[in-house]
Amino acid sequence: MTASAASLDGRIARGERTRQAVLDAAVRLASVEGLDGLSLGRLADSLGVSKSGLFAHWPSKESLQLATIEHARTDIVERVVRPALRHPRGIRRLWAMHDLRIAYYVDDVLPGGCFFCTVEFELDSRPGPLRDRVVDATGEWLQLLQRLAAEAVVAGELRPGASPEQLAFEIDALGVAAVYQSRLFDQAEVYRRARIAVLDRLRALATDPSVLPEEHA
Amino acid sequence: MTASAASLDGRIARGERTRQAVLDAAVRLASVEGLDGLSLGRLADSLGVSKSGLFAHWPSKESLQLATIEHARTDIVERVVRPALRHPRGIRRLWAMHDLRIAYYVDDVLPGGCFFCTVEFELDSRPGPLRDRVVDATGEWLQLLQRLAAEAVVAGELRPGASPEQLAFEIDALGVAAVYQSRLFDQAEVYRRARIAVLDRLRALATDPSVLPEEHA
DNA sequence: AACATTAACGACCGGTCGGTCTTTTTGTTG
DNA sequence: CAACAAAAAGACCGACCGGTCGTTAATGTT
Numbered sequence: 001m002t003a004s005a006a007s008l009d010g011r012i013a014r015g016e017r018t019r020q021a022v023l024d025a026a027v028r029l030a031s032v033e034g035l036d037g038l039s040l041g042r043l044a045d046s047l048g049v050s051k052s053g054l055f056a057h058w059p060s061k062e063s064l065q066l067a068t069i070e071h072a073r074t075d076i077v078e079r080v081v082r083p084a085l086r087h088p089r090g091i092r093r094l095w096a097m098h099d100l101r102i103a104y105y106v107d108d109v110l111p112g113g114c115f116f117c118t119v120e121f122e123l124d125s126r127p128g129p130l131r132d133r134v135v136d137a138t139g140e141w142l143q144l145l146q147r148l149a150a151e152a153v154v155a156g157e158l159r160p161g162a163s164p165e166q167l168a169f170e171i172d173a174l175g176v177a178a179v180y181q182s183r184l185f186d187q188a189e190v191y192r193r194a195r196i197a198v199l200d201r202l203r204a205l206a207t208d209p210s211v212l213p214e215e216h217a
Numbered sequence: 218m219t220a221s222a223a224s225l226d227g228r229i230a231r232g233e234r235t236r237q238a239v240l241d242a243a244v245r246l247a248s249v250e251g252l253d254g255l256s257l258g259r260l261a262d263s264l265g266v267s268k269s270g271l272f273a274h275w276p277s278k279e280s281l282q283l284a285t286i287e288h289a290r291t292d293i294v295e296r297v298v299r300p301a302l303r304h305p306r307g308i309r310r311l312w313a314m315h316d317l318r319i320a321y322y323v324d325d326v327l328p329g330g331c332f333f334c335t336v337e338f339e340l341d342s343r344p345g346p347l348r349d350r351v352v353d354a355t356g357e358w359l360q361l362l363q364r365l366a367a368e369a370v371v372a373g374e375l376r377p378g379a380s381p382e383q384l385a386f387e388i389d390a391l392g393v394a395a396v397y398q399s400r401l402f403d404q405a406e407v408y409r410r411a412r413i414a415v416l417d418r419l420r421a422l423a424t425d426p427s428v429l430p431e432e433h434a
Numbered sequence: 435a436a437c438a439t440t441a442a443c444g445a446c447c448g449g450t451c452g453g454t455c456t457t458t459t460t461g462t463t464g
Numbered sequence: 465c466a467a468c469a470a471a472a473a474g475a476c477c478g479a480c481c482g483g484t485c486g487t488t489a490a491t492g493t494t
Contacts (some may be wrong), residue, residue, distance in 0.1 A: 012442075055452095055453070060452080124396075139402070177390030177394065228441065235441075345469075
């Protein structure tokens with residue numbers, strides 16, 4: 001019985017594998033049906049496991065939903081936030097954040113397009129622990145955009161008059177709208193508009209627009 | 218038995234009154250819970266009528282949901298679209314449409330903020346008659362914004378280079394984002410940003426910005 | 435007064451929901 | 465091998481879901 005026994009125990013490893021598989025499926029399902037529309041029976045069926053098996057890992061539906069939010073957040077951080085942070089600080093990093101977000105949607109990572117967009121509108125008027133967690137995560141995202149914009153101002157790449165709060169609001173708005181309009185109408189056109197809108201906005205506020213990419217037709 | 222017998226028949230009048238009361242409550246409930254979260258039992262309870270009484274007016278839940286979409290659409294037309302169309306054609310009418318939309322949210326007409334925003338994200342990835350009807354209504358709204366923008370270009374109030382499609386996308390995006398962010402965070406600040414964003418955008422594209430109102434602090 | 439029509443109700447149906455409990459299977463350890 | 469522990473299954477529960485049916489009450493027609 002060593003300190004790493006837990007990681008070597010095949011039983012626990014199996015449980016962890018199952019847990020990840022369940023959360024993967026839960027995020028995918030919830031991106032379409034919402035966290036409330038996510039039913040334990042259907043979730044279990046879609047994985048070929050039994051419903052009661054889920055209760056071996058989470059004591060209630062709500063705790064599974066909370067874990068699902070956490071899992072979705074981790075996914076976004078790894079696929080969007082971290083890659084964007086590898087770009088040079090300033091206006092290019094801010095643009096990369098929006099660009100990679102749209103790319104995440106283009107790549108059809110989730111069948112519903114965006115887990116957080118779905119649950120934000122699902123829970124925005126329904127108090128409770130789920131909503132609280134979504135509020136936190138969304139606040140983090142907006143503050144991240146805001147911080148990147150502020151850094152771009154400090155670096156002199158955005159005009160001193162530019163408001164980071166205002167800019168963060170607008171960039172997020174265009175990302176959210178891209179999700180729902182692309183689902184309702186023609187996808188490619190909408191994604192193009194969401195990119196152009198932010199590019200135009202950044203170009204108008206930039207001290208040297210040439211650091212931004214061309215508008216790809 | 219005159220031609221206007223139907224309108225004089227107290228039985229039919231009573232039914233019509235009930236029908237309107239049900240649809241009013243349905244739109245309000247669905248703006249919070251979504252069209253799927255709308256349960257017939259709770260809807261009936263909130264009105265003090267019996268669940269089976271609802272089936273006297275609609276043959277199925279889906280047909281009630283469709284009627285609810287229609288009812289919500291009528292509400293928006295009367296409270297936002299028609300008042301905005303009374304403003305002079307061009308950039309002022311386009312601004313009025315956005316301004317009145319935000320005012321609709323500020324006035325807390327619906328407990329969930331916006332019926333269509335909720336159901337757009339609820340149904341955007343779920344095929345069926347409900348989604349089809351929402352797609353139609355949303356398309357109408359976007360084309361309306363687009364038409365107003367095009368009229369402003371024709372009137373020479375917006376620069377010839379301005380793209381009505383792009384502008385319509387951006388204005389709608391800022392309206393939608395105002396809804397969900399105001400529900401998750403501080404309301405007044407978000408509404409102010411949604412107004413300023415569109416005002417700035419229109420001002421940048423206007424040939425004569427003085428026809429637009431000042432940015433009210 | 436007799437009858438037709440409409441709105442609305444209460445009882446009930448099969449099915450699904452989240453959740454509990456007991457049992458079986460799978461893997462670890464002495 | 466036996467003893468044990470974790471993962472997973474299966475049977476089952478009360479509550480609620482959308483929906484049906486037979487009935488009653490109110491209104492209008494003759």
